Amino acid sequence: MSGLIGKKLGMTSIFDVNGKQVACTVLEVGPCVVTQVKTSDKDGYSAVQIAYGDAKEKNTPAALKGIYTKANTTPKSKMAEFKGFEQTLAVGQTLTVDLFEVGEFVDVVGTSKGKGFQGVVKRHGFSGVGMQTHGQHNRLRAPGSLGASSDPSRVFKGMRMAGRTGGTRVKKTNLEVLKIHKDQNLLVVKGAIPGHKGSIVLIEK
Amino acid sequence: MDAIKFVEQEFTEGKTFPAFNAGDTINVHYKIREGAKERIQQYQGIVLQRRNSGLNETITVRKISNGVGVERIFPIYSLNIDKIELISRGKVRRARLFYLRAAKGKNAKVKEKRG
Numbered sequence: 001m002s003g004l005i006g007k008k009l010g011m012t013s014i015f016d017v018n019g020k021q022v023a024c025t026v027l028e029v030g031p032c033v034v035t036q037v038k039t040s041d042k043d044g045y046s047a048v049q050i051a052y053g054d055a056k057e058k059n060t061p062a063a064l065k066g067i068y069t070k071a072n073t074t075p076k077s078k079m080a081e082f083k084g085f086e087q088t089l090a091v092g093q094t095l096t097v098d099l100f101e102v103g104e105f106v107d108v109v110g111t112s113k114g115k116g117f118q119g120v121v122k123r124h125g126f127s128g129v130g131m132q133t134h135g136q137h138n139r140l141r142a143p144g145s146l147g148a149s150s151d152p153s154r155v156f157k158g159m160r161m162a163g164r165t166g167g168t169r170v171k172k173t174n175l176e177v178l179k180i181h182k183d184q185n186l187l188v189v190k191g192a193i194p195g196h197k198g199s200i201v202l203i204e205k
Numbered sequence: 206m207d208a209i210k211f212v213e214q215e216f217t218e219g220k221t222f223p224a225f226n227a228g229d230t231i232n233v234h235y236k237i238r239e240g241a242k243e244r245i246q247q248y249q250g251i252v253l254q255r256r257n258s259g260l261n262e263t264i265t266v267r268k269i270s271n272g273v274g275v276e277r278i279f280p281i282y283s284l285n286i287d288k289i290e291l292i293s294r295g296k297v298r299r300a301r302l303f304y305l306r307a308a309k310g311k312n313a314k315v316k317e318k319r320g
Contacts, residue, residue, distance in 0.1 A: 009208045013261055015216055019284035026212050179212065186208055 001107075002085040003204035004030045004095055005052035005078050006187065008110065010197050014178065014188070022190055024178055027108075029097045029187045029203055034089045035071045035079065047083045050095060051076035053200070078200050097185050100177055100205060107173045109202040110195035114167035119143075124160040170194040213260035216282050227252050227302050228295030228315050233266060233279055234287035245287055248277060251315055254301040267305060274306065294318040 006029035013023045036049040051068070053076055060068070060075040068075050071092045089095075100106060120126040120143040128141045143162070146155050172193050179188035193201060225231055232249040250268030253276065257263060260282050267276045279286060295315035305313055 012209050012213055012259075014212065015282070015284050021280055021283070026209050028208065179215075181211070184208060184211060186212065188212055 001082065001204045002048075002099065003080075003082050003106075003202055004032050004097070004099060005050060005080050006030065006201050006203050007053070008193060008195055008197055008199050008201055009186075011192065016178070022178070023192070024188050024190055025193050027187045027189065027193075027201065027203065028185055029100070030095055030185055032095045033071055033073045033076065034091055034093045034095065035067050035073070035076075037089060037091055038081070045083075047081045048085050048089050049079060049081045051079045053077035080202055082204070097180055097182060097187050100180060100187060100203070102177050102180055104177045104205060105174045106177060106189060107171055107204040108175055108189065108193045109169065109171045109204065110193055110199055112166045112168055112170045112194040113196055115165040117163060118165040119162045120160060123162060123165045126160075210259070216260050220282060222281060222289045223291040225252060225289070225291050225294075227254055227300050228297030228318075230292040230295065230315075231264075231266065232290040232292055233277075234289070235279070236285045236287050249292065250275075250277075251295065251302070251305065253303065253305065 006027045009026045009028055011023065011025050013021050016022050030052060032050040032052045034048060035051045038045060038047045038049065040046045051071075051073070055075040055077040057065070057075050065075065073092065115122065119141050121128050121141045126141075126143060129136055129139055129144070132140065143160075146159055172191070175189040175191055175193070177187060178190055180186070181188075187203065195201060223231075229252050230249065231252055232247055235246050235248055237244055237246050248266060248268070250266040253265040253267050255262060255264050261280065262282065263278050263280050265276055265278050267274060269275070281289070294317065296318040297315060302315070305315070
């Protein structure tokens with residue numbers, strides 16, 4: 001799967017060919033620089049490492065600086081590896097949003113918005129107790145039973161409970177590419193993608 | 206330039222409408238596609254509100270059709286809107302005229318703004 005690194009810029013809605021209004025997300029995609037090409041002979045697997053975004057030189061570790069110097073580029077803020085680029089790439093080459101085509105379906109990987117410590121209703125979609133009256137008191141959004149009693153005398157591992165919600169890696173698959181603006185490095189995909197505005201995402205195809 | 210505005214610009218550019226507000230009477234020419242044929246339907250009524258901004262702006266237009274109140278919501282930059290005509294200006298004191306739904310008789314009328 002090949003792909004690029006980008007940034008979520010926000011959502012809007014546009015009109016499609018039939019005049020239908022569709023919700024869409026605007027992404028800044030690339031330009032990405034190829035920083036390393038890993039081969040199965042040398043590294044044990046083949047992949048292409050690309051970098052995106054600007055970082056300050058003083059905040060870049062010396063080891064990374066070496067990689068960027070070899071690729072003949074300035075320090076970057078985000079790196080990712082992709083396996084399965086169709087074309088052969090050389091270190092230092094720049095990849096742009098040209099990689100994608102309008103009408104194509106892409107996957108977007110991002111970090112979902114962190115929601116903090118949440119109960120089971122929000123976290124796992126439990127329906128709660130269901131009634132406000134008939135003797136219910138302060139248990140409207142409670143999880144209910146955790147299992148049987150003396151047999152097994154314990155709570156099974158993986159029981160869905162309250163806890164930290166969101167802030168995890170989420171992949172949204174099969175999003176249609178609606179528009180590409182090459183000069184501005186913009187990609188418009190149908191629907192929503194995980195994460196905040198300004199968060200870094202991987203766009204795979 | 207703001208990237209979102211740039212994406213929206215493609216759809217808003219070149220489209221101009223007469224300046225109208227809530228209370229004004231307008232005529233919306235709406236394209237209707239029937240198979241391969243396309244015809245234009247006119248819908249005339251009072252603007253109850255203008256909502257959102259930019260590409261996503263919509264208008265709510267109310268008219269009385271055969272004694273029944275009808276409201277339609279149009280996205281004003283919709284590709285199906287051929288044109289919008291301003292028929293008359295209304296003298297109103299608020300931006301959202303939902304009181305017209307319950308109003309009866311003289312109250313349900315919007316006075317025309319002159320001059």
